[in-house]
Amino acid sequence: MTRTVLRGARWPGDVAMADGRIVAVGSVPAADGDVVVDCSGDLLTPGLVNTHHHFYQWLTRGWAVDSTLFGWLQTLYPVWARLSPEDVEAAAAVALAELALSGCTTAADHHYLVPGGDDSVFDAIAAAARLVGIRTHVARGSMDLGESRGGLPPDSVVEDLDAILASTEAVHARLHDGETLFVTAAPCSPFSVSQRLMRESADLARRLGIRLHTHLAETLDEERDSLARFGKRPVELLDDLGWIDSDVWVAHGIHLSDREVQRLAEARTGVAHCPSSNSRLGAGIARVRDLVDAGAPVGLGVDGVASNEIGTLQPELRMALFLARQRAGDPTAFGPADALALGTSGGAACLGRTDIGRLEVGLRADVVVWPGDDVADVLDPLAALVLGPERSARHVYVGGVPVVADGHLVGADLASLRADLTRRARRLWPDSSTPGG
Incomplete structure (x- = not known):
C-alpha cells in the first residue's frame, strides 16, 4: 500500500493517505515507499464543504x-431563461474551479431553472464536476408555480409538475453514483412551487433514498408571502408538507423563532448558512449560534455569485464568525474553531455525510493544505486561517487524488474556463456599456 504523507504541517501535524482514505494523523513515521509532500509550516484541514450554491449564476x-x-429574482429570471446547457456547463466549470482553489472538496449545487424542461443541463453540471474533480451534490431543482397562479417567477420559466418528477427520477438514474456525484430533489422555494410538488418530491426522494433541499426563511418578504397565502410561517408550512426531517437541509434559515430553531434541531434538519449573500441582499443575520447550540446541523454556503460575487468558500469562514459575533454583540460568541466546524463537519452533516468533514483515520482523504508562510507569525493557527488574509489552497486532495497542486488546478485551465465564461456572460448584458440592473 503506497501512502502519500503530508508532513511537517504546523497544525494539526502529519496526515497520511492511501487508497482514498486517511490512514494516519499526527506524527507519522516514515515508511518505505511513502510519497512525501513537504508541508512545513503549512496548515491542514479537512476539505471544505459548500452546502448551497447556484453554479449557473x-x-x-x-x-x-x-x-x-x-x-433581484424578478430582474434575473428572464436573463437566466436564456441560458443554454452549454452556458451552464461553462459557469459550473468556473464555479467548481474557484471552489477547489478555495479549499472546497464537496459542493452542493441547487439548479432550479430548466427552460423548456431540458434536463440535459444536469448532465452539463456533472461534466463540469468531473473536469474539476471535486465531489458534487447536484440538486434537481424545480419551479412549477408561475405568476399566473400566484408565484413569483414568470410563467415562461416554470415546468409541468409531472414532468419535474419524471425528470428528477431520470436524472438520479443517469448521474447518481454515490461516490463523486449525488443527486437530490430540490423544489426551489415556497413562493415558486406548489404544495403538491413539495409533497410529491418528498415522496419520490424517500422512495429513491436521496436527500431533499429547498430555500427557507431567507427574507421577511418570504415570511409575509407565506402568511398571506397559507396563513402559516415558512417553517410551519414546510413541516405540514413533511419537509422538516433528518433527510432535509434548507438554505438560509434566517428568520426563525425560538420554537422553530428547536423544531429544526429536534428533527435534525440542516441549515446552509450563506453569510455573504445574506449580507449583500440585506436579508438578515442567521441565528447560527442558537441553531448549533440547539443541535441542528449547520454548514456554510457560498450561494450564487449573482448575490456573492466572490464565489469562493474560504472567505465565508471569516464572514460567518463576524456575523455571529455581531448578532450576539459578544466576541466570545463564536470562535475560529466554530467557523471551521461550519465549513467542514457541519457541512458534511447537512449533506448526510459521515465519511467527510474531519481529519480522522478511515474517512475519505479529502484534505486541504493551506500555505502558512505569510502567517507564520500568527499565534493561533486557526485564527491565521479564519481571520488572516484571504488565501487560496496550496494543495487540495479529493479521495487522496490531487485536484489542486501548488496553487493550480490539476485537471483544468482556469484562464481558458474564465475566457469562455466571459464571452458567454457578456452576451447577456443589455448593451455593451451597461452591465446590469
Whole structure:
C-alpha cells in the first residue's frame, strides 16, 4: 500500500493517505515507499464543504446590486431563461474551479431553472464536476408555480409538475453514483412551487433514498408571502408538507423563532448558512449560534455569485464568525474553531455525510493544505486561517487524488474556463456599456 504523507504541517501535524482514505494523523513515521509532500509550516484541514450554491449564476455577477431578494429574482429570471446547457456547463466549470482553489472538496449545487424542461443541463453540471474533480451534490431543482397562479417567477420559466418528477427520477438514474456525484430533489422555494410538488418530491426522494433541499426563511418578504397565502410561517408550512426531517437541509434559515430553531434541531434538519449573500441582499443575520447550540446541523454556503460575487468558500469562514459575533454583540460568541466546524463537519452533516468533514483515520482523504508562510507569525493557527488574509489552497486532495497542486488546478485551465465564461456572460448584458440592473 503506497501512502502519500503530508508532513511537517504546523497544525494539526502529519496526515497520511492511501487508497482514498486517511490512514494516519499526527506524527507519522516514515515508511518505505511513502510519497512525501513537504508541508512545513503549512496548515491542514479537512476539505471544505459548500452546502448551497447556484453554479449557473457565475454568468450574471454584478446584476441588481441594490435589490432585495424578490426584486433581484424578478430582474434575473428572464436573463437566466436564456441560458443554454452549454452556458451552464461553462459557469459550473468556473464555479467548481474557484471552489477547489478555495479549499472546497464537496459542493452542493441547487439548479432550479430548466427552460423548456431540458434536463440535459444536469448532465452539463456533472461534466463540469468531473473536469474539476471535486465531489458534487447536484440538486434537481424545480419551479412549477408561475405568476399566473400566484408565484413569483414568470410563467415562461416554470415546468409541468409531472414532468419535474419524471425528470428528477431520470436524472438520479443517469448521474447518481454515490461516490463523486449525488443527486437530490430540490423544489426551489415556497413562493415558486406548489404544495403538491413539495409533497410529491418528498415522496419520490424517500422512495429513491436521496436527500431533499429547498430555500427557507431567507427574507421577511418570504415570511409575509407565506402568511398571506397559507396563513402559516415558512417553517410551519414546510413541516405540514413533511419537509422538516433528518433527510432535509434548507438554505438560509434566517428568520426563525425560538420554537422553530428547536423544531429544526429536534428533527435534525440542516441549515446552509450563506453569510455573504445574506449580507449583500440585506436579508438578515442567521441565528447560527442558537441553531448549533440547539443541535441542528449547520454548514456554510457560498450561494450564487449573482448575490456573492466572490464565489469562493474560504472567505465565508471569516464572514460567518463576524456575523455571529455581531448578532450576539459578544466576541466570545463564536470562535475560529466554530467557523471551521461550519465549513467542514457541519457541512458534511447537512449533506448526510459521515465519511467527510474531519481529519480522522478511515474517512475519505479529502484534505486541504493551506500555505502558512505569510502567517507564520500568527499565534493561533486557526485564527491565521479564519481571520488572516484571504488565501487560496496550496494543495487540495479529493479521495487522496490531487485536484489542486501548488496553487493550480490539476485537471483544468482556469484562464481558458474564465475566457469562455466571459464571452458567454457578456452576451447577456443589455448593451455593451451597461452591465446590469
